Amino acid sequence: MSQEAAYIFSPEQLQYKFHNEHPFNQHRLSITNDLLMKLGALSPETILPARKATIDELLLIHDEDYVQAVIGAAEGQSRSSYRTTFGIGTEDTPVFPHMHDAAAWLVGGTLAAVDYVFDSGYKHALNLGGGLHHGFRGKASGFCIYNDSSIAIEYIRKKYDARVLYVDTDAHHGDGVQWAFYNDPDVCTLSFHESGRFLFPGTGHVNERGHGDGYGYSFNIPLEAFTEDESWLVAYKAAMREVTEYFKPDIILTQNGADAHYYDPLTHLCGTINIFHEIPKLAHELAHEFCGGKWIAVGGGGYDIWRVVPRAWSLIWLEMSEQKETLKQSIPKVWLDNWQEEAPVQLPPEWHDPKGLYPMIPRKKEIEKKNERTLLKALKPIYDQQKKVKS
Amino acid sequence: MSVNVRDIMKKDVIVAQRDMPVSEALDLMKTHKIRHLPIVNKQNEILGIVSDRDLRDAAPSIFDEKHKEFINLPVSKVMIEDVITALPLDFVEESANTMTENQISCLPVEEDGVLAGIITETDLLLTLVRLTGAAMPTSRLEIEVPNESGQLSEVSNIIKDHQINIQSVLVYQSFSDNTKKILVFRVQCMDMRSLLKSLKEANYKIIWPTELEMKP
Numbered sequence: 116m117s118q119e120a121a122y123i124f125s126p127e128q129l130q131y132k133f134h135n136e137h138p139f140n141q142h143r144l145s146i147t148n149d150l151l152m153k154l155g156a157l158s159p160e161t162i163l164p165a166r167k168a169t170i171d172e173l174l175l176i177h178d179e180d181y182v183q184a185v186i187g188a189a190e191g192q193s194r195s196s197y198r199t200t201f202g203i204g205t206e207d208t209p210v211f212p213h214m215h216d217a218a219a220w221l222v223g224g225t226l227a228a229v230d231y232v233f234d235s236g237y238k239h240a241l242n243l244g245g246g247l248h249h250g251f252r253g254k255a256s257g258f259c260i261y262n263d264s265s266i267a268i269e270y271i272r273k274k275y276d277a278r279v280l281y282v283d284t285d286a287h288h289g290d291g292v293q294w295a296f297y298n299d300p301d302v303c304t305l306s307f308h309e310s311g312r313f314l315f316p317g318t319g320h321v322n323e324r325g326h327g328d329g330y331g332y333s334f335n336i337p338l339e340a341f342t343e344d345e346s347w348l349v350a351y352k353a354a355m356r357e358v359t360e361y362f363k364p365d366i367i368l369t370q371n372g373a374d375a376h377y378y379d380p381l382t383h384l385c386g387t388i389n390i391f392h393e394i395p396k397l398a399h400e401l402a403h404e405f406c407g408g409k410w411i412a413v414g415g416g417g418y419d420i421w422r423v424v425p426r427a428w429s430l431i432w433l434e435m436s437e438q439k440e441t442l443k444q445s446i447p448k449v450w451l452d453n454w455q456e457e458a459p460v461q462l463p464p465e466w467h468d469p470k471g472l473y474p475m476i477p478r479k480k481e482i483e484k485k486n487e488r489t490l491l492k493a494l495k496p497i498y499d500q501q502k503k504v505k506s
Numbered sequence: 507m508s509v510n511v512r513d514i515m516k517k518d519v520i521v522a523q524r525d526m527p528v529s530e531a532l533d534l535m536k537t538h539k540i541r542h543l544p545i546v547n548k549q550n551e552i553l554g555i556v557s558d559r560d561l562r563d564a565a566p567s568i569f570d571e572k573h574k575e576f577i578n579l580p581v582s583k584v585m586i587e588d589v590i591t592a593l594p595l596d597f598v599e600e601s602a603n604t605m606t607e608n609q610i611s612c613l614p615v616e617e618d619g620v621l622a623g624i625i626t627e628t629d630l631l632l633t634l635v636r637l638t639g640a641a642m643p644t645s646r647l648e649i650e651v652p653n654e655s656g657q658l659s660e661v662s663n664i665i666k667d668h669q670i671n672i673q674s675v676l677v678y679q680s681f682s683d684n685t686k687k688i689l690v691f692r693v694q695c696m697d698m699r700s701l702l703k704s705l706k707e708a709n710y711k712i713i714w715p716t717e718l719e720m721k722p
Binding site: 206 | 595642668671694717
């Protein structure tokens with residue numbers, strides 16, 4: 116196991132819980148931790164703690180009246196403005212006790228990741244409790260209260276003056292992070308998502324390229340509903356490499372929402388676990404090629420917490436800590452036995468999905484062609500620049 | 507059915523073969539009151555396109571000797587070969603974007619490699635007034651309802667019961683069935699499942715989000 120990678124987790128992160136029926140469920144962190152431990156790829160003493168972000172750190176991105184509203188709501192206060200102005204107390208983002216503390220612990224995990232990488236000699240760090248990419252400066256949205264990635268990026272800019280490439284493979288557009296740095300040429304955002312025509316939040320069009328000095332530093336690859344592995348990976352591999360070469364970041368921060376899988380109940384993509392084998396692999400490779408290894412990974416969406424998230428997120432850690440030889444064995448039986456009773460679905464016994472997971476997609480060809488076009492459009496500025504350099 | 511290129515494209519496309527002389531192509535466009543002429547081969551694959559304006563701009567003055575030579579050229583010599591096309595299931599607003607970006611006013615529609623139809627700026631303008639974009643974080647909800655009064659209100663009430671804010675609404679008559687209306691909402695909510703459940707219980711036909719059959 117590589118000593119270059121930091122695994123960050125604190126039990127306080129589990130308190131980010133809206134209610135029992137809510138799809139965003141940090142129970143998946145416990146299930147994932149357990150899978151890695153049963154696999155022998157993680158032990159309790161090697162887990163590094165998160166911390167609670169301070170108010171000042173939250174204010175790196177968020178507005179003061181918004182943070183005050185979250186604290187107020189967590190204390191049981193109720194004002195009509197909470198819902199209408201701040202997006203708290205909606206069906207997506209209901210109020211729950213300690214919501215400020217719990218959200219601040221998720222942010223603190225990603226901030227800890229930053230410090231482990233820049234200050235403590237780690238090359239990579241993973242905070243699966245982070246990745247709440249829909250949080251806006253002054254508004255909660257899409258299950259997200261505080262935007263840990265935005266805060267961490269601003270923290271990196273202020274404290275370490277490094278240029279950041281943010282890559283978002285959640286099935287939903289990484290809108291909160293994109294808009295936070297839309298004018299900033301030192302932060303490049305790249306988001307792969309199901310097209311906003313089909314899925315929340317509706318944005319993430321190819322034409323959203325940044326504004327002012329930040330123009331040209333926002334990339335979006337909106338994919339068709341029912342996109343499958345092959346087409347998804349063609350887009351990912353091409354855009355990931357081109358954008359990294361073009362931007363030449365000092366550090367890569369990847370958001371690893373695990374909801375592009377066919378089983379995910381909130382999205383309409385048809386990925387299998389294959390894409391989650393490939394995502395961290397290329398991120399890892401590019402981090403070494405361009406950033407001296409500096410790579411921070413966070414979690415994100417992922418609403419099939421039994422069949423998809425534990426495997427997808429374990430794969431990030433196995434890649435990051437160079438323990439992929441453990442994949443030669445099947446999913447440990449002790450893990451299956453541990454959780455099968457609680458799981459409402461059959462847990463997957465293998466690291467790969469069986470063939471024929473879902474019915475044939477009748478529009479497959481058209482979807483692939485459309486995605487190909489989208490990819491070319493998104494990368495056109497880079498290709499145009501390459502042509503200029505050559506001629 | 508949402509508004510796709512397929513819904514508004516003209517399917518009976520006036521076309522020319524590659525060896526048609528320019529003069530004939532101009533006449534053909536004049537006769538049919540069209541401004542664009544796709545050039546296809548026998549398999550109906552798109553080879554190129556000409557517009558009446560391109561041809562007139564390129565033509566030497568009628569007093570010039572070269573004029574006669576020009577109007578007798580086969581269209582394949584003057585056509586634009588790098589044709590920008592649309593796909594049948596492209597959304598109408600995307601096609602509008604493509605046209606604006608490329609400063610063109612017509613898109614042949616291509617399906618399985620062959621010409622399936624054509625859309626022009628005029629078709630788009632008629633359709634675009636019915637469409638709206640999404641700037642706020644919202645999800646798209648599309649419902650087919652009977653074409654009778656009170657439907658929008660009833661659906662909105664169900665949305666209201668879920669305390670979900672509606673960002674925009676679009677109502678139009680179904681393109682395929684004039685006894686039906688389509689309601690397209692953009693709602694401020696990421697997890698629509700409980701709303702969808704209520705709508706299904708009230709027997710509404712939900713067009714989007716659809717699920718693949720067998721999806722658990």
